[in-house]
Amino acid sequence: QKEVEQNSGPLSVPEGAIASLNCTYSDRGSQSFFWYRQYSGKSPELIMSIYSNGDKEDGRFTAQLNKASQYVSLLIRDSQPSDSATYLCAVPPSGSARQLTFGSGTQLTVLP
Amino acid sequence: GAGVSQSPRYKVAKRGQDVALRCDPISGHVSLFWYQQALGQGPEFLTYFQNEAQLDKSGLPSDRFFAERPEGSVSTLKIQRTQQEDSAVYLCASRAMNTEAFFGQGTRLTVV
Numbered sequence: 001q002k003e004v005e006q007n008s009g010p011l012s013v014p015e016g017a018i019a020s021l022n023c024t025y026s027d028r029g030s031q032s033f034f035w036y037r038q039y040s041g042k043s044p045e046l047i048m049s050i051y052s053n054g055d056k057e058d059g060r061f062t063a064q065l066n067k068a069s070q071y072v073s074l075l076i077r078d079s080q081p082s083d084s085a086t087y088l089c090a091v092p093p094s095g096s097a098r099q100l101t102f103g104s105g106t107q108l109t110v111l112p
Numbered sequence: 113g114a115g116v117s118q119s120p121r122y123k124v125a126k127r128g129q130d131v132a133l134r135c136d137p138i139s140g141h142v143s144l145f146w147y148q149q150a151l152g153q154g155p156e157f158l159t160y161f162q163n164e165a166q167l168d169k170s171g172l173p174s175d176r177f178f179a180e181r182p183e184g185s186v187s188t189l190k191i192q193r194t195q196q197e198d199s200a201v202y203l204c205a206s207r208a209m210n211t212e213a214f215f216g217q218g219t220r221l222t223v224v
Contacts, residue, residue: 004154034212042217043116043203043215043216043217043218044155044203044215045215046212046213049212088154088155090154098143098160098207098213099145099157099160099168099171100145100155100157100213101157102147102154102155102156103154104152104153104154105152105153105154
């Protein structure tokens with residue numbers, strides 16, 4: 001089992017719809033969770049971080065964390081074509097020096 | 113510039129050739145990370161520096177990989193006797209205390 005797993009994708013949604021991206025992790029000691037967006041040929045860019053159970057909203061983005069289920073998700077409301085990218089879930093292993101363990105990413109396409 | 117700078121952006125190496133990849137972190141960032149990203153995968157941790165000290169090199173795939181940061185700023189990742197499986201994008205990230213990590217654009221290495 002990989003340490004960080006994401007739903008395989010690719011995922012296509014129509015413009016204006018809600019895109020739902022999911023991630024599970026294996027390390028119960030992990031305390032912080034990150035979502036990165038990576039456009040093709042570009043570097044990963046942090047878009048959301050979450051540390052506590054529940055929801056965290058930032059504009060059109062909502063991160064949801066459930067530590068008991070070892071599950072973290074990202075919702076994108078009112079999806080735009082410019083949201084088309086690969087979304088990477090990242091978790092620092094407990095006891096690490098803050099390096100990140102990434103999932104393999106979910107490729108999202110928002111259709112105009 | 114204000115961001116993490118990596119050079120070269122692209123490198124083609126013949127199998128067996130040695131290569132050196134450079135990372136200029138954001139000025140003042142104490143932590144520096146190297147990641148390897150294969151096509152269609154998330155980045156995988158290679159090594160971590162705090163200032164000039166290499167505190168974690170557990171992700172280096174073999175003894176052909178070597179990284180240094182002698183003055184606590186610029187870092188070089190060296191790969192000796194390159195193999196085809198070394199073909200990937202090599203990402204550098206830097207971070208100040210209690211901030212997010214910022215990634216460079218990466219070096220795409222192709223071994224032929």
